[in-house]
Amino acid sequence: MTQSGPSYRSVSLQSILLITLAIHGPLLLMQLPANSYDANVHMFFASHYSHHWFDPWNEKWFAGFSQTTYPPLTHQWIAMFSHVVSLETAYMLVQLLAVVLLPVGVYRFSKIWVEERTASYAALGSVFVGSLAFLVYQAGQLATVTSTALFLNALPYFYEWLVQGRLRSFCKGLAVSLAAASAHHVTLIFGAVLFAIPVVWRACIEVEEHFPEVSRGQVLRRAAGFGVLAGGGIALVLLPYWLAILQHPIRQMPIPHDSRTNYLLNLTTGMNYFVVPYGALILALPFLVPAAARIRSLRPLLFGFWLTFLLSLGGTTPLPRWLLGRAYEVLTFERFTLWACMMAMPLVALLAVTLLDRFQNLAATGLSLAAIGSLALALAWLNWNPYRPPSALDVKPVVDFLNRDGHDGYRYLTLGFGNSLGRVGAYSNAGSVDGDYNSARLLPEMTEFGSAQLTNSKFYGSAGMQSLRAMLKHANRYGLKFIFVHDSYYEPLLTFTGWQRIETYGNGQISTWTKNDVPPAHKIASDAVPPPWQGLWWGILPIGSSFLAILLLVLLPQRDPADEELPVLATRREHYAAEGSR
Amino acid sequence: MRLWISLLLLGVTAALIVAGLGQPGVLWGQNRESRDAVDAAGAGAPQAAIASLLRNVQRHDWDGAYAQVAGSSNVDQASFIRDLSGTHGALRTFSGLTGWDLNPLRATDSDAEVRATMHWATPVGALDDARDLKVVREGNAWKVVWPQPHFPDPPPQVIPLTFMRWDLVTGGSGDEWGNRNVDGPRVRIVSMNAVSYEGGSVVIGEAINEDSIPAFVNVNATLVGPDGQVLGNESSFDKVLHVLLPKQVTPYRIDFPEVELAKIKSVQMDVKTSLIGAAADPVIEVSNQAIGDDGAGAKALQGQLLNQSGQVVNIPHIIATFYDDGGRVIWVADGYIDRALLPQSPEPFRVRVPERIANNARNYRVVVNQYSLGGS
Numbered sequence: 001m002t003q004s005g006p007s008y009r010s011v012s013l014q015s016i017l018l019i020t021l022a023i024h025g026p027l028l029l030m031q032l033p034a035n036s037y038d039a040n041v042h043m044f045f046a047s048h049y050s051h052h053w054f055d056p057w058n059e060k061w062f063a064g065f066s067q068t069t070y071p072p073l074t075h076q077w078i079a080m081f082s083h084v085v086s087l088e089t090a091y092m093l094v095q096l097l098a099v100v101l102l103p104v105g106v107y108r109f110s111k112i113w114v115e116e117r118t119a120s121y122a123a124l125g126s127v128f129v130g131s132l133a134f135l136v137y138q139a140g141q142l143a144t145v146t147s148t149a150l151f152l153n154a155l156p157y158f159y160e161w162l163v164q165g166r167l168r169s170f171c172k173g174l175a176v177s178l179a180a181a182s183a184h185h186v187t188l189i190f191g192a193v194l195f196a197i198p199v200v201w202r203a204c205i206e207v208e209e210h211f212p213e214v215s216r217g218q219v220l221r222r223a224a225g226f227g228v229l230a231g232g233g234i235a236l237v238l239l240p241y242w243l244a245i246l247q248h249p250i251r252q253m254p255i256p257h258d259s260r261t262n263y264l265l266n267l268t269t270g271m272n273y274f275v276v277p278y279g280a281l282i283l284a285l286p287f288l289v290p291a292a293a294r295i296r297s298l299r300p301l302l303f304g305f306w307l308t309f310l311l312s313l314g315g316t317t318p319l320p321r322w323l324l325g326r327a328y329e330v331l332t333f334e335r336f337t338l339w340a341c342m343m344a345m346p347l348v349a350l351l352a353v354t355l356l357d358r359f360q361n362l363a364a365t366g367l368s369l370a371a372i373g374s375l376a377l378a379l380a381w382l383n384w385n386p387y388r389p390p391s392a393l394d395v396k397p398v399v400d401f402l403n404r405d406g407h408d409g410y411r412y413l414t415l416g417f418g419n420s421l422g423r424v425g426a427y428s429n430a431g432s433v434d435g436d437y438n439s440a441r442l443l444p445e446m447t448e449f450g451s452a453q454l455t456n457s458k459f460y461g462s463a464g465m466q467s468l469r470a471m472l473k474h475a476n477r478y479g480l481k482f483i484f485v486h487d488s489y490y491e492p493l494l495t496f497t498g499w500q501r502i503e504t505y506g507n508g509q510i511s512t513w514t515k516n517d518v519p520p521a522h523k524i525a526s527d528a529v530p531p532p533w534q535g536l537w538w539g540i541l542p543i544g545s546s547f548l549a550i551l552l553l554v555l556l557p558q559r560d561p562a563d564e565e566l567p568v569l570a571t572r573r574e575h576y577a578a579e580g581s582r
Numbered sequence: 583m584r585l586w587i588s589l590l591l592l593g594v595t596a597a598l599i600v601a602g603l604g605q606p607g608v609l610w611g612q613n614r615e616s617r618d619a620v621d622a623a624g625a626g627a628p629q630a631a632i633a634s635l636l637r638n639v640q641r642h643d644w645d646g647a648y649a650q651v652a653g654s655s656n657v658d659q660a661s662f663i664r665d666l667s668g669t670h671g672a673l674r675t676f677s678g679l680t681g682w683d684l685n686p687l688r689a690t691d692s693d694a695e696v697r698a699t700m701h702w703a704t705p706v707g708a709l710d711d712a713r714d715l716k717v718v719r720e721g722n723a724w725k726v727v728w729p730q731p732h733f734p735d736p737p738p739q740v741i742p743l744t745f746m747r748w749d750l751v752t753g754g755s756g757d758e759w760g761n762r763n764v765d766g767p768r769v770r771i772v773s774m775n776a777v778s779y780e781g782g783s784v785v786i787g788e789a790i791n792e793d794s795i796p797a798f799v800n801v802n803a804t805l806v807g808p809d810g811q812v813l814g815n816e817s818s819f820d821k822v823l824h825v826l827l828p829k830q831v832t833p834y835r836i837d838f839p840e841v842e843l844a845k846i847k848s849v850q851m852d853v854k855t856s857l858i859g860a861a862a863d864p865v866i867e868v869s870n871q872a873i874g875d876d877g878a879g880a881k882a883l884q885g886q887l888l889n890q891s892g893q894v895v896n897i898p899h900i901i902a903t904f905y906d907d908g909g910r911v912i913w914v915a916d917g918y919i920d921r922a923l924l925p926q927s928p929e930p931f932r933v934r935v936p937e938r939i940a941n942n943a944r945n946y947r948v949v950v951n952q953y954s955l956g957g958s
Contacts, residue, residue: 317601
């Protein structure tokens with residue numbers, strides 16, 4: 001193949017951001033994620049902060065639970081925006097910010113490993129990755145995406161600190177890491193291992209090859225220093241979270257999740273958690289490993305990607321169970337797919353560069369089609385997925401019922417509402433004994449049976465129905481007087497246990513059931529109520545960490561444009577060529 | 583180096599995937615069909631044939647399930663599916679097969695008999711369905727002989743109804759059911775007995791509607807300890823007739839699995855009633871009642887139900903009261919039937935009873951609660 005065709009240069013970051021906005025902006029303005037699995041949960045949390053910023057005790061779910069059991073950053077940003085726009089629009093805005101930050105993070109993260117042009121292709125590719133669309137539009141994992149984007153942006157500062165010892169890099173890296181932890185702690189805990197260790201390894205190689213004046217020991221000491229301070233900072237910023245988790249460790253019965261099954265034995269699960277999220281990246285996998293293995297400086301990234309990739313396979317291999325122990329039963333594994341994809345992007349971009357240099361337009365067309373195909377498959381899967389969330393339910397009549405005639409003096413339960421449970425919670429004044437955040441559940445009726453939300457009881461088989469029976473038995477104890485049913489499956493149980501239908505809405509789609517002898521709800525005593533100082537802490541420090549990060553980025557800009565890139569990066573392209581030819 | 587790393591990553595990945603396929607429960611599901619036994623007997627063993635059939639039932643792969651049925655069964659696929667998936671809005675139509683136990687009863691080279699206890703998840707809780715299945719060798723494979731199911735087929739007829747019916751006139755939308763300032767019908771507890779059961783306590787007895795209008799009833803019990811502290815507070819839940827017609831008697835049973843009988847000083851009973859519209863229809867006759875062996879070594883009250891009305895009873899619920907020599911209530915047991923009661927078509931029922939109760943019971947009375955689609 002000759003080199004006579006067009007030469008492909010790097011794509012500017014501004015162009016990448018515009019492409020990101022062009023693709024994801026309309027989808028988010030259409031509120032496509034509004035019916036995703038978790039979006040309503042995030043909006044529910046945000047709704048609470050918008051009314052009770054300094055009081056994390058939320059009476060609306062589980063007869064009371066503490067929101068300090070989930071890092072608050074994204075919810076608090078939504079809460080702030082919700083004073084200007086609607087709650088849904090605020091959610092979409094925050095999600096858009098996270099989506100826009102992601103290619104920036106991939107670009108900057110990639111520059112640790114590859115040169116400018118390749119990094120720009122990696123960033124451009126990340127916009128089309130199936131797992132991003134999967135997490136944003138199907139799973140609604142706002143916090144994971146936000147935290148990943150922030151953490152990817154923190155890593156280059158961390159790298160600069162390791163190699164060059166710049167204090168401003170240290171400060172910015174620390175602040176952005178704290179913000180990432182405030183968005184989602186799990187991302188940072190695993191990110192520290194899966195992302196940061198390869199970066200430290202990379203830094204060791206870098207100083208050995210280009211900075212003889214810096215020893216490996218210095219790099220490791222800097223890494224340890226950063227780790228200690230970051231760990232301390234995260235412990236401090238999320239202190240109420242750690243206190244809550246220490247007081248009530250997650251000991252509930254494990255809840256089954258499809259991402260923990262073997263993807264090879266279930267076609268739909270395999271599609272959902274492997275084919276759709278990885279998309280065209282699957283075609284690149286056989287080439288990534290040998291391509292990255294031949295370049296010494298890329299091997300840390302290769303091993304990091306490989307381990308993350310294995311974890312993303314969930315129950316397909318026993319490795320996650322071996323490595324994570326009890327945590328295996330609590331975690332879901334789709335987030336690892338996003339991380340694996342992001343780690344793969346620099347390697348995929350290297351492959352793209354090789355193809356573009358050799359096949360020019362043909363390669364450009366093929367790569368474009370692969371990228372578009374990946375995104376299109378993930379979006380089409382929203383409709384094709386047999387286990388997709390049901391279409392959004394009109395919960396307004398339910399909310400109106402609960403908010404009138406003193407009905408909010410009792411607790412309620414929904415059955416068959418799926419992810420609409422969060423919307424009822426966000427807009428009604430009444431409390432429910434159910435909820436859509438498993439880790440916060442403390443009521444024994446819910447923790448002892450190995451099922452998740454009561455509204456989805458039937459999907460957990462006998463365990464789910466046992467849990468529902470246990471809750472109905474104690475209806476009087478919890479002041480549970482109203483049940484809204486959107487699935488006739490539950491009607492026999494309600495009939496036999498002394499409930500009676502009193503109203504129907506939406507052409508009979510939803511029916512209201514009540515029980516005559518239930519006393520008004522009273523506060524359920526709990527040792528999980530955070531003291532007032534924790535409310536203040538929770539309302540100030542996590543959101544403060546994001547303000548601090550923004551402030552430092554503004555106050556401590558790069559000294560000059562040449563500093564945008566580490567000095568060594570300019571030589572990196574030649575370096576790959578030299579190593580690759582060995 | 584490059585080749586070494588690639589081969590290492592590829593090899594470890596492949597080994598882990600193979601190890602993943604070999605994990606317990608991955609290929610064999612979560613059922614206690616004794617994987618070892620099935621392995622030892624070979625893939626063509628009788629139990630493996632039943633397990634394969636049930637796995638397909640679990641996945642609703644009816645073609646796959648029917649492929650395991652012996653040709654000598656004389657059951658067509660439609661009847662086979664109706665037998666396992668239920669008809670007429672019966673409890674089985676709402677159910678999902680969650681697991682099974684297989685116990686071999688006898689085996690020869692050409693045929694075998696296996697007791698299959700199927701565990702179903704239903705809207706009212708877990709239900710077991712035990713069947714003794716014959717398995718025969720057909721060529722090189724074992725196939726399950728599925729008995730021809732019998733489905734009631736009542737002849738077309740018009741049934742005159744003369745039942746009593748009470749309608750309830752309610753107020754505006756803000757005055758929902760059960761919340762108005764009207765005294766509820768008079769319902770009285772006529773007997774109460776606390777007994778020990780499996781380390782806990784059970785409060786049993788009967789209540790009667792003494793009023794001339796129907797009553798909606800919930801019975802609650804509070805256990806009080808020797809120094810006056812409350813040991814527990816529970817309701818009769820589904821072990822009571824919630825809708826009581828005038829002069830009708832209902833048994834009730836309230837379980838306290840965590841409270842030992844010896845720790846109870848007194849029991850406070852509380853009956854909450856409210857007005858309700860109700861009808862005497864459907865009338866369900868109970869006949870041929872007898873305590874006997876349930877075929878699995880336990881005692882059971884068995885009998886027959888006959889729906890005398892013209893409408894289908896989708897889910898019948900049996901509540902049986904057992905009395906001793908002195909007419910005292912000594913036990914209340916209940917059970918759901920997973921087949922619908924069609925008009926004028928008898929349907930057998932069976933309610934398990936503890937051996938001690940079966941030996942001491944001198945009399946028993948069965949009432950039938952029911953759920954019909956479209957009503958509540």
